[in-house]
Amino acid sequence: MTVDLVEMYEPRFLSVRHRDFYGDSGYSNFGYWTGGAATAREACDRLLDRLLGRLPRPPQRVLDVACGEGGTTTRIRTVYPEAEITAINISPGQLARAAARCPTARFLRMDATRLDFAAASFDVVLCVEAAYHFDTRERFLREAFRVLRPGGTLLLTDGIVRGPLGPLARRLVPDLATMPAANFVDRAGYERLLGEIGFREVDIEEAIERSFVPCGRHFLRHTWREYLRPSRWPAVLREPPAPLVALWWRTSRRYLQEYLLVQAVRPAEPAR
Ligand SMILES: C[S@@+](CC[C@H](N)C(=O)[O-])C[C@H]1O[C@@H](n2cnc3c(N)ncnc32)[C@H](O)[C@@H]1O
Numbered sequence: 001m002t003v004d005l006v007e008m009y010e011p012r013f014l015s016v017r018h019r020d021f022y023g024d025s026g027y028s029n030f031g032y033w034t035g036g037a038a039t040a041r042e043a044c045d046r047l048l049d050r051l052l053g054r055l056p057r058p059p060q061r062v063l064d065v066a067c068g069e070g071g072t073t074t075r076i077r078t079v080y081p082e083a084e085i086t087a088i089n090i091s092p093g094q095l096a097r098a099a100a101r102c103p104t105a106r107f108l109r110m111d112a113t114r115l116d117f118a119a120a121s122f123d124v125v126l127c128v129e130a131a132y133h134f135d136t137r138e139r140f141l142r143e144a145f146r147v148l149r150p151g152g153t154l155l156l157t158d159g160i161v162r163g164p165l166g167p168l169a170r171r172l173v174p175d176l177a178t179m180p181a182a183n184f185v186d187r188a189g190y191e192r193l194l195g196e197i198g199f200r201e202v203d204i205e206e207a208i209e210r211s212f213v214p215c216g217r218h219f220l221r222h223t224w225r226e227y228l229r230p231s232r233w234p235a236v237l238r239e240p241p242a243p244l245v246a247l248w249w250r251t252s253r254r255y256l257q258e259y260l261l262v263q264a265v266r267p268a269e270p271a272r
Pocket of ligand 1: 005006009026027028029065066067068069071072088089090091094110111112113127128129130133134135
């Protein structure tokens with residue numbers, strides 16, 4: 001089964017269910033459900049704040065990789081009003097909607113594994129919930145290292161997915177079915193890769209119980225509640241039915257072992 005990621009994401013981002021769940025925020029990630037987060041938008045804001053809160057000082061130049069519809073980019077802009085923000089994605093549709101949402105950032109169509117920027121262009125490279133898709137994650141991490149200035153920081157959230165996928169998962173969960181084989185690594189392999197590329201000060205938080213798990217609970221509740229609103233039936237009936245949505249979450253959970261919040265630094269060059 002060949003699934004194009006742009007085609008896979010387009011109906012998802014445009015669906016009434018997705019827009020309602022994320023409060024039209026431009027986000028599409030599992031969020032960080034702590035401190036009384038009641039909505040997906042709040043949880044996603046918390047996830048970004050958790051990542052950005054690790055930075056020692058406000059960055060000047062930030063690259064938001066795989067920016068979706070600009071929810072992440074908008075949060076970076078809110079937290080750092082003075083920063084020069086560049087955001088990339090492979091999807092022209094998502095990019096157009098992101099640019100409308102956050103007009104003060106620069107949006108470019110670009111593959112995360114072939115970053116068309118000079119070396120040392122950014123203080124921070126951020127990538128939320130997308131690196132497992134990239135062909136390959138390693139190529140992206142090497143590119144991120146190159147475009148970070150010495151002393152710059154990589155901030156990621158990423159999934160540790162256990163393979164091989166069974167036939168049901170391959171049919172039902174294109175998100176995982178499209179993953180290149182090289183991206184199925186365990187946590188030790190993930191940390192080793194960061195070290196081999198040259199990243200230092202690696203700090204990883206495992207957060208599946210604060211991200212994927214509560215997000216699934218909230219998303220399913222949201223999905224079932226749609227059926228109580230007859231005015232919404234025409235739109236909702238065009239979307240996957242609730243039992244299928246429940247199966248997506250359950251099957252994903254079988255394979256998604258860990259959800260990592262990663263911080264890593266490109267070391268400053270030694271003084272001569
Ligand atoms: C789960 S969404 C996350 C979006 C956003 N980071 C957020 O947290 O709301 C994954 C995103 O990865 C993007 N993507 C997938 N492969 C990509 C690639 N090779 N280069 C750039 N973006 C990519 C998709 O278009 C989609 O926007």
